[in-house]
Amino acid sequence: MKEFERKQLLERANREAATIGADIPDVIDVQGEEVELRDFVFEIKRRDTVPEGEKERVETAKRNLRRERLQRLQKIEDNEVSFEEGEKLVESIIGIDRALNALEQLRPKDLEQEEKMQEAADKKRWMNFLKQALGRDDASSKRRGGRP
Structure with a gap:
C-alpha cells in the first residue's frame, strides 16, 4: 500500500465523527473469539443502565474491543495489509468504535x-x-x- 493510502485509512479510522451513521457489526472476531456484537450491545443497551451482575461482563467486553481496535489499527500503521484489506479493517474499526460509544453511554x-x-x-x-x-x-x- 502506498504511504498516502495508509495515511488516508488511518485518518478515517481516527476521525471523531466516523461513527455517525455507522452500524455495529453483527458478528466480529475479538481476540480470536467470535462475538455477536450487535446483539450484545442491544441487549445491554435496552436496559439503559448496567445491572450489578452485568457490570464485569460489560467492562471485559469494552477492554477486549479496545484491544482489538488497537490491533487492527496497528496492522494499518505497520503497513502489514493491502489497501483493500485496510479498508475492511477501517470499517470494522469504525463498527467497534460505534459499539464502544454505545457501551460507554450506559450508566452503572x-x-x-x-x-x-x-x-x-x-x-x-x-x-x-x-x-x-x-x-x-x-x-x-x-x-x-x-x-x-
Whole structure:
C-alpha cells in the first residue's frame, strides 16, 4: 500500500465523527473469539443502565474491543495489509468504535440510584429555600407572629 493510502485509512479510522451513521457489526472476531456484537450491545443497551451482575461482563467486553481496535489499527500503521484489506479493517474499526460509544453511554445501576438521591436532596434544598425566601418557614413565621 502506498504511504498516502495508509495515511488516508488511518485518518478515517481516527476521525471523531466516523461513527455517525455507522452500524455495529453483527458478528466480529475479538481476540480470536467470535462475538455477536450487535446483539450484545442491544441487549445491554435496552436496559439503559448496567445491572450489578452485568457490570464485569460489560467492562471485559469494552477492554477486549479496545484491544482489538488497537490491533487492527496497528496492522494499518505497520503497513502489514493491502489497501483493500485496510479498508475492511477501517470499517470494522469504525463498527467497534460505534459499539464502544454505545457501551460507554450506559450508566452503572449504582450511579443511577445516586443521581436520584442527589435530585431528591436538591429538590428538598430548593423547597426549603423557597419557604424561607417567601417567609413561609414554620420556625421563622412563628417568631414573627405569622400563621404556620
